[in-house]
Amino acid sequence: MAPQGLVAARPSVSTHAIDAAPAAGRDVVALFDLHGPGLYRLACAMLHDPDSAQDVVQDTFVKLIDHLGSGGRLSNAKGWLFTVCAHACRDRQRRAWRWLPWSAEVDRRPSPDAPDIGDTREAVLRGLRAIGARDRLLVALRAQGLSYQEIADAARIRPASVGRLLARALERLARALGPDEELQS
Amino acid sequence: MKDGDTTHDDLVERVRDTLAAQGPDASRLGAMRRRVTTSASRGATTLREAPSRRGWWIGSVTITAAASLMLFLLLPTVDRQTTVSAAEILGRSRAALAAPAAGIEVLTYDLAVEGVLADLLPSEQAGRLTVEELIDHDHPGRYRLLKMTADGEIVGAIADDPLRGTRVRYLRAHGRGYLLRFTDAGAAALSFPALKRVALQAFIALMEAETNQAVRDIPCGAESCYEITLPQEPPGMRTPLVSLARARAVVTSTDARLIEFSAAGQIADRPFGIEFTLTHRGLRTGASVTDADFDIAPRPGDVVLEGNASSNPMWDVVERTLAAIPREPAR
Numbered sequence: 001m002a003p004q005g006l007v008a009a010r011p012s013v014s015t016h017a018i019d020a021a022p023a024a025g026r027d028v029v030a031l032f033d034l035h036g037p038g039l040y041r042l043a044c045a046m047l048h049d050p051d052s053a054q055d056v057v058q059d060t061f062v063k064l065i066d067h068l069g070s071g072g073r074l075s076n077a078k079g080w081l082f083t084v085c086a087h088a089c090r091d092r093q094r095r096a097w098r099w100l101p102w103s104a105e106v107d108r109r110p111s112p113d114a115p116d117i118g119d120t121r122e123a124v125l126r127g128l129r130a131i132g133a134r135d136r137l138l139v140a141l142r143a144q145g146l147s148y149q150e151i152a153d154a155a156r157i158r159p160a161s162v163g164r165l166l167a168r169a170l171e172r173l174a175r176a177l178g179p180d181e182e183l184q185s
Numbered sequence: 186m187k188d189g190d191t192t193h194d195d196l197v198e199r200v201r202d203t204l205a206a207q208g209p210d211a212s213r214l215g216a217m218r219r220r221v222t223t224s225a226s227r228g229a230t231t232l233r234e235a236p237s238r239r240g241w242w243i244g245s246v247t248i249t250a251a252a253s254l255m256l257f258l259l260l261p262t263v264d265r266q267t268t269v270s271a272a273e274i275l276g277r278s279r280a281a282l283a284a285p286a287a288g289i290e291v292l293t294y295d296l297a298v299e300g301v302l303a304d305l306l307p308s309e310q311a312g313r314l315t316v317e318e319l320i321d322h323d324h325p326g327r328y329r330l331l332k333m334t335a336d337g338e339i340v341g342a343i344a345d346d347p348l349r350g351t352r353v354r355y356l357r358a359h360g361r362g363y364l365l366r367f368t369d370a371g372a373a374a375l376s377f378p379a380l381k382r383v384a385l386q387a388f389i390a391l392m393e394a395e396t397n398q399a400v401r402d403i404p405c406g407a408e409s410c411y412e413i414t415l416p417q418e419p420p421g422m423r424t425p426l427v428s429l430a431r432a433r434a435v436v437t438s439t440d441a442r443l444i445e446f447s448a449a450g451q452i453a454d455r456p457f458g459i460e461f462t463l464t465h466r467g468l469r470t471g472a473s474v475t476d477a478d479f480d481i482a483p484r485p486g487d488v489v490l491e492g493n494a495s496s497n498p499m500w501d502v503v504e505r506t507l508a509a510i511p512r513e514p515a516r
Contacts (some may be wrong), residue, residue, distance in 0.1 A: 032221045039212065041204040050208065054217055061221040124203040131313025132334075134299065143201040156449070156456055157300060168308045170193045173200075175360070 019087045028065055031077055037062075039085045045128055046055040047087035047138035056092065062086045086137055086154040092131060127176040135169035142166055199504055270415045271398035277441035279389045282382050289474050292318040293465040296332075299449075299458035309340045309357045313460075316456065318378060319478055323471060324348055327370030329479050345498075346479040347372040351479045352494050354502055361488035370494030385461070388448055392432050402438070403444075409438045427452050442466070 041062060043053035061085050067074070074080055119132070128136050134155065141151045152159040186499075209217065283301050298306070298311040314332045321327035329344040342355040352370040356363055369486045375383075392398065395415050414431040428450045435445035442463075449458040492505040 007477075028224075029218070029222050032218060036217060036221070040209045040217070041207055044207045045204055046199075051206065053214055058220050062224055062363050065224050113329060113492055120199070121203040121206055123436055124199055125207075128200070128203075133297075134312050138497075139197070139200055140204065143202075143204055146435070154232050156458060158455065161304065168311075172308070174192075174196060 027076075028068070029059060029154040031064070031081065032061055035078055035081050039081060042082065042085055042140050042144055043089055045143075046133070046136060047092060048125075048129060052092055056085060056088045059088055071162055076150070079146070079153055082141060082144065082146055082150060083154040086141065089137070090133070125175050131169065131172045134165075135172055138162070138166045138169045139173055199495060213362060227365055231350075234501065240391070254363070264385070271400040271411075272438050274400060274411045274413060274441065275389050275393045275398075277432065278443050279320050279386050279393070279438045281441040282389075284384050286322040286481060288322055289471060290320045290322060291465070291467040291469060292316075292463065294318075295460070295462040295464060297458075297460040299456075301452050301455040307341075314340065315464075319474070321377050321471075321479070326376050327479055328375055328376055328378050331481075342481045343377050344478065344479050344481045345370070345373060345376060347478075347488040349476055349496070350499060351480065352515070355481045355483075355487075356500075362484055362489070363395050364481060364483045365490045365492070365505055367494035367498075367505070370498075371496070373498050374496075385443060385446065387445065388429075388432070389434065389443070389457075391427065391429050392448075395429070403435065405437070407436060408436050410447050411438055411475050417422075459499065470472045 011109065015035040038055060039057045043056040044050060047053055047056070051128050052073050060081055064074075064081065067080075099106060130140075139153050141154055146154065148166075149159050151157075156160075157165060208214075209282065216267050226268070228500065250375065294316050296312060296316050303311050310332060312334075314334060317331045317333070319329045324347065326345055326347045330342060331339055331341050332341040338357075339355065340357045344351070344353040346352075350369050350371070351365040352373075354365045392415060393414065398413050398415055400411055402411050413434045413436065415429060429448055430450040432448040432450075433445070434443060436443055442465040443461075445461065447458075447460040449456070489504050490509055492508070495501055
């Protein structure tokens, strides 16, 4: 019996698609449980703002749902998610750079809850903020365990360049951390 | 494994640990999960509430009002917008770039290049940089260009002054500044601002050649602009030399000045990306500039090399740098 007071928005969709939809939904939720925190950390590293990072992660999964809903393939879910997330971060950075130059007066980002636990963590965060956006992206993607091929896709660079660019990014990060931490490579 | 690799791995591990400490905390993770779960559960079979039969007349009135609004307010606007095509705007912008100018022009813009274009630059000049250009249109070839990081550090600079016969190049590499100063220099055949202008013209010409541009009016500061975009195209289309996968240009509607441009695509099958955002443009009088405005001063600790200029600026740099290398004793 049809539910009272409700109508199907897409009545033409096939029974197969209707049956498949909950399965796809479960897949999306499973992918969120698997990669959501990592995507959030990547977005945090890129944007330095938890609220923006949360928006980016949510948008990434909304895009995933649209992608699956339109019959898109997903051979490498992790790579796909991090690529979409990285691009969303880049789009947000562009908008932020265009309209909101940083100034101390308007910087309302929360300070860490316990700064004493990690002067070193705080230093790493400062270092990440000091290096360029592409360097930050490469380091953050690597720190989330992506392969060179996945990093190349997400950062839109050639796979053959990943090792060199990542090494340079890490050297710049080491320099940003201070003279005591410069890499002796 | 090399020692450097180990150090890199250690650093990646520290970044991983730092980012892991950033969260998300349970409440934020729960909020995101709820949103994803809700969106996923809609999937392809979104259910929405049926409209109430009692409110049918409200719907009719709303539709009539919307139709009137569209007829009297929106349609004239649409008609005005469509009087100028994207190709026309791009053509005007390209012509504006080529138009002769006078006086001293000051430009400040953000520039970011990626892919094959970034590979051509030293690592210090990768990423997003702010560029300041000072161009003396009354004296061809007289200009200065500074490339700076977000914190104002100059990582690259070029200054040519044919009036004084000087040509200066500055770059930072491995944490050190290198300044090369050449004297007895004439005006270069193609200055850097001219090269940049030619490159932008070429990109705009590529956009013009496409058939699927979209154009719309957007506000940009105090003036009105046209935004022309090429939609993202799937990868896989190969062209012999340069192809655009996506592009966006923002052009002022009054004088067709290009104020934003971004594009990505392939050059010789290698990916590239470029972003240009003009943040300031001003004009100065000739009397307001001095010789120092078209020069670059070394900073403490910089290596300074001097030499005589030839007609080949790029080769001058290579030759003078090689000359600075001490000769090995004869074997």
